[in-house]
Amino acid sequence: MSVLLDVKNLRTHFHTHRGLVKAVDGVSFHINEKEIVGLVGESGCGKSVSMLSVMQLIAIPPGKIVSGSAMFDGHDLLKYKPKGDEMRAIRGAKIAMIFQEPMTSLNPVLTIARQVTETLELHLKMDTQTARKRAVELLKLVGIPEAESRLDNYPHQFSGGMRQRVMIAIALSCNPKILIADEPTTAVDVTTQAQLLELMQEMVNRFNTSLVIVTHNLGVVARYADRIYVMYAGRIVESGLSEDIFLRPLHPYTIGLLKSVPQLGQTKSDRELVPISGLPPNLIDMPQNCAFLPRCSYHKERCRLEPWPELHAVGAQHYVSCYVDTRETS
Amino acid sequence: MQNNVTNSVEPTAWSEVAPAQSEFRRVIRVFFSRKIAVVGLVLIVLLVITAIFAPWLAPYPPNDIDMANTLAKPSGDHWLGTDNLGRDVLSRIIYGARTSLIIAVGATAMSVVLGEILGLIAAYFGGIVFQIIMRFIDALMAVPMLLVALIMASLLGGGVKNVILALGVGMLSVHARMMCAQALSVKQNDYILAARSMGMGDMRMMIQEIVPNAFPALVVVATVGLGAVILAEAGLSFLGVGVMPPYPAWGKMISDGYKYILSNPALAFSPGIAIMLVVFGFNMMGDGLRDALDPRLRGVV
């Protein structure tokens, strides 16, 4: 398995009038070929910002990519100009993205045909007729019934789930190496979510694409992801194979998250939820030590005195950033 | 940093959200960061000071006729010259500020109070009440404001009171529609549903839940409206149906002065510039307030 995208030490900061927000602060991750990776964390943990930074889609200012590299195809994406031709040739063609809101990510005044064929014509230099034919194929592929006749419809004539399918079709149209799905199913219902996730899995298998699922929902990634990164307050606190994260979690935050979500089939009489106390930190003027410390039930003296620990290996592919060996404590 | 660390034993020490800065301070900060808005504010403050302290600021009484010294060019004695009756133009402009301000505030207050009550009732009760009130407002709006005021002024005659009445009715539709639109959008919020679910009555609902949330937009519109009223008043006075002579009014001064525009341009231009500055001031202040009070910018800037 070869590494497709290798991000090292990414830092993205935002300057706000209330202070410096270190939205992403020293994040390293990689994506292998034909792999499904989950990036999990709560809102504001920097999971979306990390992905947008790699794509150079951060608004500058207030944002700024302070340091880091993102090696893709032998080039560092972060060296490219955000609006330059090189970056444009990557976006949509080599690395495609789909977003949470299928309502707003499609342009309401353009037909579906225009929006699907646009990328085809732009990146693959297809002529209008070929692009249209390809668009029908793609829409059929993502399960849109009567694709030919629906091609000239406008986005508002599609339901939320259908729009997200169109987004998937557009994202896959140039056969990208990596598909980044940023909370792809948050705005849709459970049964639609199941449809979309199954579809995405099928599609990435068919197109040999790697998939990154960015989500706050642990359940969503459990079934599909090969590897998972858990983020908290701008950093990756734990990473590993899906089984490592869900069955042998080591970081107190991961452990806390798993204990605090209800599981299907268990009622209040079976298991009491153990919430994580306190609140997610406010990212302005963060202290140097572990950001999870104030909510951590495992913390030791060392956690208060020393800076945030680096990720260290605890298994073949299992990394955790914590001074405490939670296995001993529990 | 070290301090922070030692203090953070309690799980809530800094996981607590930092208290956001107060709304009022944020509004002030955003407003004063817009230079043009500050210029507007300064102009309006000057207008208010001039109006209040007119008797002390004006070098001459505004209505003192000096037939020996008519149409004088600007000079050390009369900075902006004198008009065809020998009255000091500068003094009349200073007193004119009073007239403009009284009319602007009076007409705006009247249209804001009436218009917003109508708009609020229409939006809150909806249905047939909405249809009746808003169709009436639409009808009022279809007639140009100046025409409404002209008709009323010619029926009731000129004079400050009647100008206020005429312009108040003219501006009514603007404020009613604004309030209606605001209230309709505020009504969509869950806190209105929450208030209903706790059994709150209509009156309390309107006054405590809807009005405070519609307020920022109304302040902006009222500010810009003040400028519009001053402009309209000048128009009426220019047409001779506004403030009655010899009462000093900028519009009337222009209509008296434009006959001498070639021989003595200061006569028509100086009240014209006064109107321009004041209207500009209100508009800029309104823009600044809109930026400062706009909820979409809240927390972003």
Add this chain to the structure above:
Amino acid sequence: MNAHQNNNLIEIKNLKMYFPITKGLLRRKVGDVKAVDDISFDIKQNETLGLVGESGCGKTTTGRCILRLYQPTSGSIVFNGTDISSIPEKQVRPLRRHMGAIFQDPYGSLNPRQSARTIAGMPLIVHHMIDKKDLDDKVAELFNLVGLDSSMMDRVPHEFSGGQRQRLGIARALACNPSLIVCDEPISALDVSIQAQIINLLEKLQKSLGLTYLFIAHDLSVVQHISDRVAVMYLGRIVEIANSKELYQSPLHPYTKALLSAVPVPNPVRERERVRIVLKGEVPSPAHPPTGCHFHPRCSIASAECEEFIPPLNTISGTHQVSCLKV
């Protein structure tokens, strides 16, 4: 069912809520959105009934009918022995202090221009249940109950975090000592690590205050966790009601089965063993629901009779009811 009659805090019979679709200048009625289409259930004292379904299934409308924020088209809602379904608004108002409501959006459901004190105390003020001088003490007591610091009383909502706002919303719902609380998606807008705090708070309050909950949510794992019984809604109708445990272990309605299989479980081993039933197509519009059983166009076991007959809600065993001709 009749055996529990005295024990029921709320009984809903044949509730229908149709919203007219109007067209043109004259607002001619051209049809109905059948948001709630003939549902019956009851909630016992001190019980939590979960109401689960996808968006547009009518679960929120049901909750709002019970709060009488909507005037139901037909059917009865008996609350504490009184039918509140058709009494005029003026007479509903005093009854509202016996019901509390918690809303989904902790940002939208609190008036941004009121202090936390006013928000939490408002129900008491509205019902004239308190003197001005006692307000601070009472609000402090409420704050204490929901785990808020009473020093925060003077803050306005945007100075609270999402979880704290929802606590404030709960404090408001509790102000008048209601017996029933309608919780409409109370946790879905909150961060994952905060959700459990609110669920546990709701459970604790139920025990200590003897509350009855109608818990409306789209997330089946949350509903199942907190509820004693769960009702599953699809397109305006209840398709299945059962004990929380029983619904998971032996779901009978094909829609319930599909819904259960679609809920992700944070456990890769369990996940990979589970068979996922992926439903075909999408939920039809409630303005033009299918004939017969609303679910039949997406159902894998539907036959001709399902297109024709509306299946009744049959009692299978004890408290397990299902509305399917094939069961």
